Amino acid sequence: LVPTAHTPAPSNVIRKKLMGYVGFANLPNQVHRKSVRKGFQFTAMVVGESGLGKSTLINTLFNTTLYPPKEPISPAADRPKTVAIESIGADIEENGVRLHLTVVDTPGFGDFVNNDDSWKPIVENIESRFDSYLEQENRVNRTKIVDNRVHACLYFIQPTGHSLKQLDIEFMRRLHTKVNLIPIIAKADTLTDEEVTEFKERILADIAHHNIHIFQAPTYENEDEETIAEAEEIAGKIPFAVVGSDRLVNTPDGRQVRGRAYPWGVVEVDNEEHCDFVKLRQMLVRTYMEELREYTNDVLYENWRTEKLLSMGVAQDSSVFKEINPAARLQEERVLHEAKLAKMEAEMKMVFLQKVQEKEAKLKQSEEELYARHKEMKDALEKQRADLEDKKRKIESGRPLTPEKSSTTRKKGFLRT
Ligand code: GDP
DSSP: OOOOTTSOOOTTOOOOOOSSOOSGGGHHHHHHHHHHHHOEEEEEEEESOTTSSHHHHHHHHTTSOOSOOOOOOOOGGGSOSSOOOEEEEEEEEETTEEEEEEEEEOTTTTOSSOOTTTHHHHHHHHHHHHHHHHHHHTSSOOSSOOOOOOOEEEEEEOOOSSOOOHHHHHHHHHHTTTSOEEEEETTGGGSOHHHHHHHHHHHHHHHHHTTOOOOOOOOOTTOOHHHHHHHHHHHTTOSEEOOOOOSEEEOTTSOEEEEEEETTEEEETTOTTTOSHHHHHIIIIIISHHHHHHHIIIIIIHHHHHHHHHHTTOOSHHHHHHHHOHHHHHHHHHHHHHHHHHHHHHHHHHHHHHHHHHHHHHHHHHHHHHHHHHHHHHHHHHHHHHHHHHHHHHHHHTOOSOHHHHHHHHHHHHHHO
16 A cells, blocks of 8 residues: 555555554654764864954853863964864764764964965865765775764854954855855854844855855745744844853843853843854754754765866766675676677677678679670670661562662663763
């Protein structure tokens, strides 16, 4: 009644009501238990000029001190000359669900006098992670693949209130096909509400103008209203204007909240009226972490993999498989050998046919020549016979053989007399 996983669903699927409980309704629970047992891996990258609050935001997002407080920025001489890539891993657990979180930091990005190539080491890092995944996929034993691919890249935009800088555009243009880009307006508490709204509009216009693809909350058909509303709400907040703080402060009404206290009041991190932090966390962690992982695997990695294999001269996906599978390679060699034999046979047949045709043409030509000669001889003989017949008839009738000759003779005789 129901097609198996291996047979494509026929167009005439019969929908049947079950007479009793079978048990496959428990499948989601099985998947759930298995996933919980295995745990989850997630890698987030943070990019942005130093001091924009990247470490603070990551600590705030995962509610842990992943980043220890930073030393004051050292003099220029001590700074690295290029963008460095550092990653911190942590196992965190919430309600029995384990998450291995890796945060990739990119200190030095945008901190130099010339930042033209700041994106390069980051692209290289993302691609080397894809490389490592591809290498693991191609191993004989690939049951324990560690997924170090970057699933999301939080790009911190300086809260200038103007529009995107050349550095921002260049970075996003170079990376949008390799990673899920999530643009963030850093330190949003330094802008007023109107400034944030206008800044967001300008950023989105710039992003659209440069055809940059940023991660969008996906919507599926037949989705319930609540999910669609949630997706729309999240999409409406991009780029997220966030405030980060891993400290608890007291509000004037006596609550203890994560926020930043100013002489004129408290900015609450977890208050949706104050900033988009909650929506960002919802997108990154609560609702779309799995979508981010899936998009990275199914679209970004897949595109990169196709390009990489094509550039290596592999024409089809199946060839990769054969390279590492001896049985498949033998099969491929046999097919190639058979094709070569068939080609040789076809060539021999063609040469043979050509030779036969040439011989036939020659024979035909000599036959025609013979026929022509025969006809010529026949005509000559026929003419000869006709002449002889004519002579015979004349002799028999007693007339002179050549009337012209006899008349002359007669003429001559007449003159003589
Ligand atoms: P990073 O260099 O980008 O990792 O920045 P840090 O997280 O080390 O933050 C640099 C400074 O900015 C610290 O003094 C933070 O307390 C401060 N900071 C972090 N987040 C915010 C924020 O949302 N608003 C404001 N006003 N300051 C912030």
